[in-house]
Amino acid sequence: MRIGELSERTGVPRRLLRYYEEQGLVVPDRLPNGYRDYDERYVDRVAQIRGLLDAGLPTRIIKQILPCLDKPRVIHMSDVTPEMLATLERERDRMTERIDHLTRNRNAVCEYLAAVREESA
Amino acid sequence: MRIGELSERTGVPRRLLRYYEEQGLVVPDRLPNGYRDYDERYVDRVAQIRGLLDAGLPTRIIKQILPCLDKPRVIHMSDVTPEMLATLERERDRMTERIDHLTRNRNAVCEYLAAVREESA
DNA sequence: ATTGACCTTCACATCTATGTGAAGGTTCGA
DNA sequence: TCGAACCTTCACATAGATGTGAAGGTCAAT
Numbered sequence: 156m157r158i159g160e161l162s163e164r165t166g167v168p169r170r171l172l173r174y175y176e177e178q179g180l181v182v183p184d185r186l187p188n189g190y191r192d193y194d195e196r197y198v199d200r201v202a203q204i205r206g207l208l209d210a211g212l213p214t215r216i217i218k219q220i221l222p223c224l225d226k227p228r229v230i231h232m233s234d235v236t237p238e239m240l241a242t243l244e245r246e247r248d249r250m251t252e253r254i255d256h257l258t259r260n261r262n263a264v265c266e267y268l269a270a271v272r273e274e275s276a
Numbered sequence: 277m278r279i280g281e282l283s284e285r286t287g288v289p290r291r292l293l294r295y296y297e298e299q300g301l302v303v304p305d306r307l308p309n310g311y312r313d314y315d316e317r318y319v320d321r322v323a324q325i326r327g328l329l330d331a332g333l334p335t336r337i338i339k340q341i342l343p344c345l346d347k348p349r350v351i352h353m354s355d356v357t358p359e360m361l362a363t364l365e366r367e368r369d370r371m372t373e374r375i376d377h378l379t380r381n382r383n384a385v386c387e388y389l390a391a392v393r394e395e396s397a
Numbered sequence: 398a399t400t401g402a403c404c405t406t407c408a409c410a411t412c413t414a415t416g417t418g419a420a421g422g423t424t425c426g427a
Numbered sequence: 428t429c430g431a432a433c434c435t436t437c438a439c440a441t442a443g444a445t446g447t448g449a450a451g452g453t454c455a456a457t
Contacts (some may be wrong), residue, residue, distance in 0.1 A: 182339075
């Protein structure tokens with residue numbers, strides 16, 4: 156599919172789909188006329204990228220961990236460098252921290268909302 | 277305490293402490309000479325702000341929800357506007373989504389790491 | 398053949414969180 | 428009284444994710 160359809164199906168602006176390509180997150184084929192040609196699986200792929208971006212990961216990191224989240228995973232096992240592993244562990248920890256922060260603060264918000272509702276009841 | 281001490285104790289650059297003030301997240305007193313004078317509780321406050329920023333919330337939103345996360349909460353109950361409540365609910369949902377994304381992807385990273393370790397065992 | 402809806406690249410603009418430095422005031426100890 | 432180590436404001440710079448528009452190519456339908 157071309158960029159317009161992918162954009163519509165994912166809700167991600169064309170501009171950003173091109174940006175993600177520039178950042179190496181997606182590598183669509185090209186039609187003879189130069190148009191980008193996206194594989195069906197890019198729908199999920201883009202959603203995942205958005206999820207990771209929304210989760211606060213920069214494209215630089217997403218580019219690194221994205222291949223690892225793919226299946227079949229065994230393919231990528233062989234060429235994993237120690238730096239790569241270190242990056243992954245670091246990011247895993249950062250993600251854990253983020254989850255922690257988010258959870259705590261979201262719960263606080265929930266509590267507050269509950270309290271407000273209680274009061275006006 | 278002055279800005280230098282708070283900076284050291286929180287690990288947050290002075291520049292950012294001033295920025296947070298500019299954004300209305302903190303409102304330190306001023307000494308007669310114009311120096312910022314931070315209350316002891318700003319240590320926790322700043323840590324919380326950093327947590328929220330790291331969690332992906334913009335200062336604009338943090339400014340709004342910060343007072344709600346404070347205790348005693350009853351104080352703030354009275355002057356809560358419907359827009360405020362809407363914002364809070366929206367942010368709560370966004371946070372929940374983020375937590376979800378983060379959790380899923382972190383688990384994927386964990387699985388990958390486990391698989392790699394398994395293989396090299 | 399022209400129009401309209403796609404697509405391309407290029408490039409400049411914006412917003413947020415930051416870095417960095419200039420120019421200058423305050424405080425304190427040697 | 429001098430210097431070091433603070434502090435102030437102002438202001439310009441950067442980086443990442445995005446908006447936006449120009450200038451132009453492609454293609455299908457009329």
